Amino acid sequence: MSTNIEERLFTIRYKADKVSHLIIKDQEVCLNCPTKECNWFCPSDVYLWHDLEKMTSVAYENCIECGTCRIGCPTYNIEWVYPKGGYGVTYKYG
Amino acid sequence: MADERFDAIVVGAGPAGTAAAYTMAKAGLKVALVERGEFPGAKNLFGGVLYRQQLEELIPEWWKEAPLERTIVEQRLWMLGEDSVVTLGHRNEKYKSPPNCWTGLRVKFDPWFASKAEQAGALPIYETVVTELLMQGDQVVKGIRTDRDDGELEANITIVADGVNSLLGKQLGVHREWRPHEVSLAVKEVIGLSKQAIQDRFNLDANEGCTIEIVGQTCGMAGLGFLYTNQDTLSLGVGVMVNDLKKHRVKPYEVLDGLKQHPMIKKLIEGGEVREYSGHLIPEGGFNSIPPLAGNGWMICGDAAQMVNAVHREGTNLAVTSGRLAGEVAIAAHKAGDFSLRTLSAYNDAIRASIIHKDLKKYRGLHGLLAYENSEKLFNQLPQAVNDAVYEMLLVDGKPKKTKQKQAFRQLKDASGGHNMDLLRLGIKGWRAMNG
Ligand SMILES: Cc1cc2nc3c(=O)[nH]c(=O)nc-3n(C[C@H](O)[C@H](O)[C@H](O)COP(=O)(O)OP(=O)(O)OC[C@H]3O[C@@H](n4cnc5c(N)ncnc54)[C@H](O)[C@@H]3O)c2cc1C
Ligand code: SF4
Ligand code: SF4
Numbered sequence: 001m002s003t004n005i006e007e008r009l010f011t012i013r014y015k016a017d018k019v020s021h022l023i024i025k026d027q028e029v030c031l032n033c034p035t036k037e038c039n040w041f042c043p044s045d046v047y048l049w050h051d052l053e054k055m056t057s058v059a060y061e062n063c064i065e066c067g068t069c070r071i072g073c074p075t076y077n078i079e080w081v082y083p084k085g086g087y088g089v090t091y092k093y094g
Numbered sequence: 095m096a097d098e099r100f101d102a103i104v105v106g107a108g109p110a111g112t113a114a115a116y117t118m119a120k121a122g123l124k125v126a127l128v129e130r131g132e133f134p135g136a137k138n139l140f141g142g143v144l145y146r147q148q149l150e151e152l153i154p155e156w157w158k159e160a161p162l163e164r165t166i167v168e169q170r171l172w173m174l175g176e177d178s179v180v181t182l183g184h185r186n187e188k189y190k191s192p193p194n195c196w197t198g199l200r201v202k203f204d205p206w207f208a209s210k211a212e213q214a215g216a217l218p219i220y221e222t223v224v225t226e227l228l229m230q231g232d233q234v235v236k237g238i239r240t241d242r243d244d245g246e247l248e249a250n251i252t253i254v255a256d257g258v259n260s261l262l263g264k265q266l267g268v269h270r271e272w273r274p275h276e277v278s279l280a281v282k283e284v285i286g287l288s289k290q291a292i293q294d295r296f297n298l299d300a301n302e303g304c305t306i307e308i309v310g311q312t313c314g315m316a317g318l319g320f321l322y323t324n325q326d327t328l329s330l331g332v333g334v335m336v337n338d339l340k341k342h343r344v345k346p347y348e349v350l351d352g353l354k355q356h357p358m359i360k361k362l363i364e365g366g367e368v369r370e371y372s373g374h375l376i377p378e379g380g381f382n383s384i385p386p387l388a389g390n391g392w393m394i395c396g397d398a399a400q401m402v403n404a405v406h407r408e409g410t411n412l413a414v415t416s417g418r419l420a421g422e423v424a425i426a427a428h429k430a431g432d433f434s435l436r437t438l439s440a441y442n443d444a445i446r447a448s449i450i451h452k453d454l455k456k457y458r459g460l461h462g463l464l465a466y467e468n469s470e471k472l473f474n475q476l477p478q479a480v481n482d483a484v485y486e487m488l489l490v491d492g493k494p495k496k497t498k499q500k501q502a503f504r505q506l507k508d509a510s511g512g513h514n515m516d517l518l519r520l521g522i523k524g525w526r527a528m529n530g
Contacts, residue, residue: 003368007368008283041279067259085220091136093327
C-alpha cells in the first residue's frame with residue numbers, strides 16, 4: 001500500500017490562492033547553497049532545484065503549511081507567511 | 095471590520111485559544127476569536143489522543159457530547175527491528191469508567207469546542223489571518239491587524255494562541271525563531287478501513303480503541319511513530335526531529351512508507367485506503383524552550399509557547415489548561431482595569447504552579463538527549479539490538495542459556511558504544527532525562 005507523493009497530495013483539499021505565500025528571497029543564495037535541503041525535508045515536495053535554470057521552483061499550491069522550510073532553510077532564504085484567510089489547505093480529518 | 099472595541103482578542107481557535115475564549119466569554123467579557131482556517135480545525139492535525147481530565151475543568155462531562163472516535167482501553171509500545179518487534183502494553187477495563195482518553199480527529203473536535211466558545215458569547219472571526227499585533231511603543235499590545243480589508247481590531251488584552259509556527263510570538267520577540275532541534279516534523283495518513291476489520295485486528299469491541307507508539311525504523315533519525323484506531327479509520331504517522339531530517343536527506347513521507355512496509359504494520363493496515371495525507375510541526379524544546387508568557391496587554395499559550403510533553407504525547411490538554419489559565423487572569427485584569435504586565439504576570443505564576451510546568455520540568459533533560467545524542471544509536475542500533483537479543487533468548491538452537499545471555503548483553507553493549515560503561519552511561523542519561 002505504498003503511495004507516491006502525487007497520490008498523497010491528491011487526498012488533500014486545497015483552495016489555492018493566485019499568488020504564492022512562499023517566496024525565495026534570493027535565487028543567488030540557492031545557487032550557492034551546498035545542501036539544497038529544502039528539496040528533501042519538505043513533506044509535499046514544494047521545492048525543486050533546476051540546474052539548467054539555476055533556480056529553486058516553488059509549487060506553493062501543494063504546501064501543507066507545516067513550517068519546516070521556515071525553520072529548516074539554513075540561510076533563512078524563504079519568506080514564509082500564511083496563505084490568505086480561508087486559502088491553502090483545509091483538512092477533512094486532521 | 096467590527097468597529098467596537100473588545101475586552102479580549104484571541105488569535106487561533108485551536109484548543110489553547112478556544113479554551114481562553116470560552117473561559118472569558120463565559121465570565122461576560124466581550125471576546126473575539128480569530129482563526130485563519132475556513133473553520134476551526136481546518137488547518138490542524140494531531141495523533142491524536144484527547145484526554146478527559148483537563149477539559150473537564152472547563153466543561154464538565156464534555157465527552158458525553160463531543161465528537162470522539164474510540165475510548166482507549168489499551169496502549170502499546172512497539173520497539174521495531176528491521177523485521178521484528180518487541181512489545182510492551184497495558185490494557186485495563188478500568189480505563190472505561192470513567193474514561194481516561196479517546197482517539198479523535200481535529201476537523202471534528204476543534205469546531206465542536208469552538209462552538210462552545212461561540213455559544214458562551216465569543217464572536218467568531220474565521221477565514222482571517224492575523225498579520226500583526228498592533229503595538230503602542232514596543233511594549234504594549236493594543237490589538238491586531240488582519241488580512242481583511244479595513245481589518246484592525248482593538249482590545250485591552252490579546253491572547254496569542256497561534257500554534258507552533260507562532261509568527262506573532264516572533265513579532266513579540268518572545269522567541270527569535272525555533273531552531274531545528276526544537277521542533278519535529280510529523281507526517282500522517284488517515285487510512286480508511288471497516289469497523290469490523292479494525293476491531294478484529296486490534297482485538298476491540300465497538301467503541302474500544304487502542305494506541306501504539308513506535309520506536310525504531312525511523313531511518314536513524316530521532317523520532318516516534320504512532321498508529322491509533324478511530325471508528326472506521328486508522329491514524330498512522332511518524333515525527334522526526336527537524337535537525338536530523340535536515341542532515342539525512344530522506345523525504346519525510348519515505349520514513350512513513352518504511353513503516354507501512356514493516357511486517358508488523360503492513361498486516362494491520364492491509365486493504366486500507368489512504369483518505370488523507372497531512373503534516374505538522376510538534377514543539378519538542380520542552381521546559382527549556384518555554385518563553386516569557388506575558389507582557390503589557392498580551393499572554394501566550396499552548397504550542398506557541400512550546401507547551402508539549404512529547405514523552406506522553408500530551409499537547410492538547412496542556413494547551414487547554416494554559417488557555418484557561420490565561421482566560422482567568424484576563425478576567426481578573428478586566429475587573430481590576432489594569433492590563434499591564436503587573437497584573438498579567440499572574441499568568442506566569444499560574445503556569446508555574448500548574449501541571450504543565452511540573453510535567454515539562456520533569457522531562458527537561460529529554461530534549462538534550464534527543465537533540466545531542468547520536469540518534470542513529472538511540473533510534474536505530476539500540477532498538478535493533480534489543481530485538482536481536484530477545485530473538486536469541488527465545489530461539490531454541492542448542493546453545494546454553496548462559497551463553498545466550500552473554501551474547502545478548504554484548505549486542506546491547508555494542509549498540510550503545512562498545513564498552514560496559516557506554517551502556518551504563520546511556521542508561522543513566524536516559525533515566526535522568528525521564529526523571530529530572
Ligand atoms: C502529529 C501530531 C501528533 C500529536 N499527538 C497528540 C496527541 O495524541 N495528544 C495530544 O494531546 N496532543 C498531540 N499533539 C499536540 C497537539 O496537537 C498540540 O499540542 C495542540 O494542538 C496545541 O494547541 P494550540 O491551540 O496551542 O495550537 P494549534 O492546535 O496549532 O492551534 C493554533 C490555531 O491558530 C491558528 N492560527 C495560527 N496563526 C494564525 C494567525 N496568524 N491568524 C489566525 N489564526 C492563526 C491555526 O490555524 C490554528 O487553528 C500532536 C501534534 C502533532 C503535530
Ligand atoms: S535550502 Fe534554502 S538556500 Fe538552500 S536551496 Fe533551499 S531555499 Fe535555497
Ligand atoms: S511549509 Fe512545509 S509543506 Fe509548505 S513549503 Fe514549507 S516545508 Fe513544504
